[in-house]
Amino acid sequence: DGGITQSPKYLFRKEGQNVTLSCEQNLNHDAMYWYRQDPGQGLRLIYYSQIVNDFQKGDIAEGYSVSREKKESFPLTVTSAQKNPTAFYLCASSIEGDRGGNYGYTFGSGTRLTVV
Amino acid sequence: QKEVEQNSGPLSVPEGAIASLNCTYSDRGSQSFFWYRQYSGKSPELIMSIYSNGDKEDGRFTAQLNKASQYVSLLIRDSQPSDSATYLCAVLERADGLTFGKGTHLIIQP
Numbered sequence: 001d002g003g004i005t006q007s008p009k010y011l012f013r014k015e016g017q018n019v020t021l022s023c024e025q026n027l028n029h030d031a032m033y034w035y036r037q038d039p040g041q042g043l044r045l046i047y048y049s050q051i052v053n054d055f056q057k058g059d060i061a062e063g064y065s066v067s068r069e070k071k072e073s074f075p076l077t078v079t080s081a082q083k084n085p086t087a088f089y090l091c092a093s094s095i096e097g098d099r100g101g102n103y104g105y106t107f108g109s110g111t112r113l114t115v116v
Numbered sequence: 117q118k119e120v121e122q123n124s125g126p127l128s129v130p131e132g133a134i135a136s137l138n139c140t141y142s143d144r145g146s147q148s149f150f151w152y153r154q155y156s157g158k159s160p161e162l163i164m165s166i167y168s169n170g171d172k173e174d175g176r177f178t179a180q181l182n183k184a185s186q187y188v189s190l191l192i193r194d195s196q197p198s199d200s201a202t203y204l205c206a207v208l209e210r211a212d213g214l215t216f217g218k219g220t221h222l223i224i225q226p
Contacts, residue, residue, distance in 0.1 A: 033213060040124070042204065042218035043160075056212060090159055094213070104150045104206070105214060107159040 002027045006091050006108035012116045013078065013085060021076045021111045023091035032074040033092045033105065036060060043090065049074055078113065086115050118143050118209040122217035130225050135192040137220050139205030142186070148208040149181055151190045153201045154219065160204055164190060195224045 004025040013019045023032065031050045035043040045058030049068040063082025068074055078085045089112075092105040119142045129135040137151075148167055152160035166172045166179040166188065178191040188207075192199055202219040209215045 031213070035216075040218070042120075043216040045212065048212055058212065104148075104152075104162045104165055107161070110159045112157075 004091055004093055004106055004108035006089075006111050008111060009109065011111055011113045013113060014116060016080045018077055018079050019113070021078070021089055021091075021113070023074045023076065023108055024072055025074075025091075025093045025106075025108075026072060027093055027106060028071075029093035029095055029106070030071065031094045032068070033094075034058075034064075034066065034074070034076045035090045035092065037088045037090060046076065046089075085113055088112050118215050120205055120207050120209070120215050120217040122203075122205050122220050124218060125221040126223050127220055128223045128225055129195050131195055131197060133195055135195045135199065135222055135224070137190040137192075137203050137205075137222065139188045139190075139207075139217055140186055141188070141205075141207045141209065141215075143207070143209040144183075144186065146183075146186075146207045146209050149179070149188045150206040150214070151177075151179060152204040152206060152216075154204060155201045192222075197224045197226055200224045 007022045033048040034046040044060050046064050047066040049055035052071050055068050065077045090110050091108040094105050121140045151164040153163050154160040164179040166181045172179045176193045180189045200223050202221050204219045205217040206214040
């Protein structure tokens with residue numbers, strides 16, 4: 001079955017540590033997105049990529065980095081510069097050129113990151 | 117700043133009644149509108165999309181769009197306890213993709 005796989009489901013980060021969240025899709029979608037969700041808050045866009053080897057900052061990119069070396073994969077690194085990283089992270093994808101306008105986004109199951 | 121506004125709730129509805137969820141958006145040029153359901157601790161799942169003025173029905177769900185008023189709504193008929201969730205409104209307003217509202221927390225009381 002086609003879908004988006006995020007791993008791990010739960011992740012614990014120590015102060016000053018970088019961690020990487022995995023996002024893999026087999027939907028043949030060109031566009032991929034990373035969102036952060038805090039309790040009682042909506043989805044805030046961190047980074048997005050519409051094509052391999054290209055990505056753009058979203059509204060809250062500071063303290064995060066991404067890469068898009070393969071169409072299927074869009075990993076997110078939470079760096080030590082992100083001072084409040086505890087949140088629920090969601091990866092999504094959409095069809096090329098659509099920006100989600102015709103079919104919406106397909107979401108992964110999310111990664112819950114906690115600072116310990 | 118493009119915005120999508122929703123009442124955060126909680127909205128409490130008796131089982132079997134109609135739940136009405138509302139959303140307003142700021143960009144008059146928006147063309148695509150979506151409703152996602154998100155259970156606690158889970159990721160959002162797409163339940164309805166609407167692109168033209170009027171109503172669109174899918175089972176117990178009806179999406180309504182009024183572009184002149186910049187208003188989109190979701191009606192859930194014969195509400196069930198399993199409908200208890202947060203409902204996110206999403207609008208294609210920006211070049212970088214969908215803009216999401218903060219969601220309305222719906223509680224269906226048995």
